[in-house]
Amino acid sequence: MFGGWKxxxxxGYGLPLKDYLFRAERKRFLNISFGCPIEEVVVENLVVKVVLPEGSKDISVSVPxxxxxxxxxxFSHLDMIGRPVVVLEKTNAVHEHNQYFQVYYRFNNLSLLREPMMLISGFFFLFVVCIIYMHADLTISKSSPSYLAKLQWDEVQxxxxxxxxxxNRCLGIHDKLEASLRELSRTGDVQACKAARKSADNMLKELSKDLKPSLSFLQSSPLSASLYSxxxxxxxKxxxxxxxxxxxxxxxxxxxxKKSGGRDIENRIAPIQQRITALRQDVDDLLExxxxx
Structure with a gap:
């Protein structure tokens, strides 16, 4: 430009493809003008690039x-081998060079299905991988030390x-014993209270038997050495x-x-009750x- 300004x-503009793309002898060809679309402009170095569809073959160019x-x-979206590009360069291009040129190429219509099929195959492969992952056994080898250690720890848990x-069941029985004493103070039925204690004794003995296998296992397991104490x-407790x-x-x-008085009974069980309260707190803390x- 004048004054040395640059x-x-x-x-950019759009063109209807049907007016510029044709077929001839099993080939397609693009027929479009070469020069700059602006009149009375001299282009020092004009570069025209024609991007053809992916899969185009037998490319030839005819320029006057x-x-x-x-x-x-x-390369564009979903391209696998890329799109061939014809690059034409002309120095000192003027308006007279704005003539039509042709780019010939072969293109199979089945190539249009390449990208949709690639998408379908990709999603299909993804679903297959997900199905295999959901049904596959990805656990560590059952003979490995880490897997055996995990099994042993699960048994400890x-x-x-x-x-x-x-x-917890024992503590529930303890609560029933306390409840029987409260019922005794309300009704004075000693026989019912003794029956409740006898039932509690039997249940506690059964629970003691059930406890032995678990204690024996923890005592013999090396993973529970720090827990067993x-x-x-x-x-x-x-x-x-x-x-x-x-x-x-x-x-x-x-x-x-013996028909003792209430205050006498309270005095006799007071030290026992203090110990019971402390023990119950210790048991709850250890369970936690x-x-x-």
Missing amino acids: TSFTI FPVKESRETK TALQQIQSIM KVEDLVA EKELQEKLIVKHTTVTDSYE IIDEI
């Missing part, structure tokens, strides 16, 4: 004047859960709690049979610790 800009021709490959369940302490509750229960029922393991 500028750059982009011109000498140009420098080269080929490139352009199961044993701990069984012990917790038995301890807490479990052993829990069992010992609960056992002592049982004994103190039985002593309290026996003391209260005997006092009722084991539950967090």
Whole structure:
């Protein structure tokens, strides 16, 4: 431009393909003008690029004047081998060079199905992989040390859960014993209170038998070496709690049979009750610790 000013800009426009793309002798050819669309403009170096569909073959160019021709490959969305690009260069192009030129090529219509089939195949492969993943056994080899250690730890966890369940059932029986004493103070029915204690004794004995296999397993398992001391302490505390509750229960029922006064009964069981309260707190704390393991 005058004064040495320079500028750059982009011109874009659309054309109906049917007016420029034709068929001839089993080939397709593009017939379009070469030069710059702006009149009375001299282009120092004009480059025209024609991007053909992916899969085009037997490409040839017919230009009515000498140009420098080269080929490139352009990749776009979902392209596999890229789209062939015909590059035509002309120096000092003027308006007179705005003549029609032709680009001939062969293109199979089946190539239009390449990208849709690639998408379908990709999604199909993805679904197959998902199905295989959902049904495949991806666990570590069952003979590996890590897998065996995991199995042993699962067995330890199961044993701990069984012990917790038995301890909670024992505490429930303890609560029933306490409830029978409250019922005794309300009704004075000593025989019903003794029957409740006898039933509780039988249930506690059964639970004690159920507890032995889990304790034996934890004692023999190397993974539970650090846990067994807490479990052993829990069992010992609960056992002592049982004994103190039985002593309290026996003391209260005997006092009722002897028709002792209420204050006398309270004085006799006061130290026992203090120990029961402390033991119950210890048992609850140990159960909470084991539950967090």
